Amino acid sequence: MITFNALTAADSVIIPVQAQYLPAKGMTQLLGTIAKVRKHTNADLKIDGILLTLVDGRTNLAKSTVEALRENFGSHIRIYRSMIPAAVKAAEVSSKGTSIYAYEPNSPVSKAYASFTKEVLADGRQKERLHAAHEHAR
Secondary structure (H helix, E strand, C coil): CHHHHHHHHCCEEEEEEECCHHHHHCHHHHHHHHHHHHHHCCCCCEEEEEEEEEECCCCHHHHHHHHHHHHHHCCCCCEEEEEEECCHHHHHHHHHCCCHHHHCCCCHHHHHHHHHHHHHHHHHHHHHHHHHHHHHHC
8 A cells, every 4th residue: 555655646666676586576566556556546657767676797597587677678668777786785784774875885886876876867857858848849
């Protein structure tokens, strides 16, 4: 119910997905929930994209999961280039009550989140330009 209410109140959603089999499989359920929200309470809800998290690029499981997500969803949902790596520092930070930037500013996780932030902001600027061009054409 919390997810449904949050999606009802949102303009758009970024879907974080762990680069593992079961979380990737859960995408189908979440997409079903998003479809229900669009049908019943928020027809304008957009999916901005999928953020891959806990990616361990050394494992075949992570590689095959990323590949499967790109094959199954990449043609109709954006999959961000930035991927958040699996790291002990990321797990430690939640117990410290601080941000990854304050706890370990030069870690691969901090750098990945910074890259992701830049990617999202660039998308937002591009959407604003497209919207402004569309309004100007009217």
